[in-house]
Amino acid sequence: MLSKKEKKLIREIWERLSPVAEDIGADALLRMFASFPGTKTYFSHLDISRGSAHLSSHGKKIVLAIAEGAKDISQLTVTLAPLQTLHAYQLRIDPTNFKLLSHCMLVTLACYLGEGFTPEAHAAMDKFLSAFAAVLAEKYR
Amino acid sequence: MVEWTEQERSIITNIFANLDYEDVGSKALSRCLIVYPWTQRYFASFGNLYNADAIKTNPNIAAHGTKVLHGLDRAVKNMDNIKATYAELSVLHSEKLHVDPDNFKLLADCLTIVIAAKMGSAFSPDVQATFQKFLAVVVSALGRQYH
Numbered sequence: 001m002l003s004k005k006e007k008k009l010i011r012e013i014w015e016r017l018s019p020v021a022e023d024i025g026a027d028a029l030l031r032m033f034a035s036f037p038g039t040k041t042y043f044s045h046l047d048i049s050r051g052s053a054h055l056s057s058h059g060k061k062i063v064l065a066i067a068e069g070a071k072d073i074s075q076l077t078v079t080l081a082p083l084q085t086l087h088a089y090q091l092r093i094d095p096t097n098f099k100l101l102s103h104c105m106l107v108t109l110a111c112y113l114g115e116g117f118t119p120e121a122h123a124a125m126d127k128f129l130s131a132f133a134a135v136l137a138e139k140y141r
Numbered sequence: 142m143v144e145w146t147e148q149e150r151s152i153i154t155n156i157f158a159n160l161d162y163e164d165v166g167s168k169a170l171s172r173c174l175i176v177y178p179w180t181q182r183y184f185a186s187f188g189n190l191y192n193a194d195a196i197k198t199n200p201n202i203a204a205h206g207t208k209v210l211h212g213l214d215r216a217v218k219n220m221d222n223i224k225a226t227y228a229e230l231s232v233l234h235s236e237k238l239h240v241d242p243d244n245f246k247l248l249a250d251c252l253t254i255v256i257a258a259k260m261g262s263a264f265s266p267d268v269q270a271t272f273q274k275f276l277a278v279v280v281s282a283l284g285r286q287y288h
Contacts, residue, residue, distance in 0.1 A: 027266075033266070034266035034267055034269065035266070103250065107254060107264070110258040111257045114261060115258060119172040119197070120193055122176050122251075123176040126176055
């Protein structure tokens with residue numbers, strides 16, 4: 001459950017980070033690959049080494065999708081409909097991995113925002129990313 | 142048996158050598174109670190946990206957070222024998238405190254975030270992976286004596 005205050009906080013954070021979507025996204029992905037090597041299996045067709053073009057463009061894609069969802073959280077199911085289909089029928093990423101990326105995204109935010117990543121912001125963001133992941137997995141079965 | 146490379150050992154000892162245990166301990170525990178409010182169930186006798194500000198300024202929570210960090214220090218000093226080092230603590234958490242072992246991971250994640258916020262880019266993906274490996278061993282050892 002997200003309060004109005006939390007939705008605003010989330011929207012503002014992602015607005016701030018959209019200009020550096022590539023850096024944020026690539027950082028979160030690199031953290032996930034380092035801590036949870038099993039996640040690399042979904043990227044065998046890409047060059048996911050630090051600094052690679054694939055990593056940047058993929059990271060950017062993910063962060064911009066999250067930022068888009070953050071603009072109107074009450075409309076997540078509508079906003080994510082195409083991505084739901086993509087993940088369910090084509091990518092078929094095991095949804096437990098969404099938790100792993102969410103965790104790494106939180107770490108990236110903590111490194112980037114420092115003390116600015118307050119417990120309140122952390123709680124709101126964790127709830128948002130969980131909701132985002134749940135919606136993303138809705139068409140799986 | 143958990144294997145640690147020289148690099149992993151030095152990463153862990155360096156992180157803890159540069160930590161203010163009181164500051165980080167209280168921040169990590171209060172963050173856990175704020176981000177995962179159901180964990181407050183274990184702290185009913187600690188006084189006012191009514192909202193985030195109350196939690197952040199609660200002296201009992203701060204003291205307990207410090208205690209937890211000192212407990213982690215024991216694991217850092219006994220990295221090759223964390224399971225044995227924590228056997229008694231595990232029994233305590235199971236038999237006396239009745240803490241659901243799933244909660245250990247929640248606190249571990251909050252500690253990771255607090256340290257990431259402190260260290261910024263120095264908390265690189267590899268440092269994070271090593272730190273998480275260490276915390277996973279700690280969490281496992283704490284849950285070991287539950288039955």
